[in-house]
Amino acid sequence: MRTVTTVAAQAMTKVRHGEFIESTTDVSVQTQQDQARETGKVINQLFRQMRSIRTAWRQAWPDKKAYMESKATWLQAFIENGICTQEQIDIGLMRCRAEPSDFIPSVGKFIQGCVPTPEMLSPPLPSVEVAYKQALRNCHPTMHGVAKWFHPAVYHATAAAGFNSLPLLSRELGLISFEKRYMEQVRKVWRGEQLGPVPVAELAGPAPERTPDVGNQALAALRAMRSRGTARA
Known part of the structure; x- marks a missing residue:
């Protein structure tokens, strides 16, 4: 053979x-x-x-x-x-x-x-500039567990560039570092390769349930607290 x-x-x-x-x-x-x-x-x-x-x-x-x-x-x-x-x-x-x-x-x-550029894919991916802006925003510690990602390609490129190191670079160097890794992910998508999903810990949690009952209960609790305050006075 x-x-x-x-x-x-x-x-x-x-x-x-x-x-x-x-x-x-x-x-x-x-x-x-x-x-x-x-x-x-x-x-x-x-x-x-x-x-x-x-x-x-x-x-x-x-x-x-x-x-x-x-x-x-x-x-x-x-x-x-x-x-x-x-x-x-x-x-x-x-x-x-x-x-x-x-x-x-x-x-x-x-x-x-x-x-191809990310925008040339079908369906299109966000441009390098747009993806880079999201990467920087989601690198902030306060975004852990609540960040939203356009596509797994953006997450994996950000992870490869470094959640801690990417924000420390100048815009010029940061964009170069991110673009290199992002285009690697774009090539994989273009070739039909399956990217790993964004880890569950990095995804935004479900929005809290909001119903009339929840609102009414919160309003009743506020009224009760106000009544207790008035009684003490």
């Missing part, structure tokens, strides 16, 4: 030679095979599109050898980071088209651009 590493390595060899990834591997590694095949296809198409978007592409790919080696590097990075669908690539391309640059981005920068 071939390992995932072997499948990925063979996929990269095919892409290095400009080939698509064929579905010929063992059924036991079907998932990895499908990912490598689809990723190989989108890489080939991506590089063709990048040449039309970034006119200075020859700076990164001066010859065929550099072009093929770059494909292999990008394929490996895409597999490692779970970038394997045309939808993901389209988001990255959309951002490339919007950037005022003629040069090919690094694979790491392109991968970052393949992740």
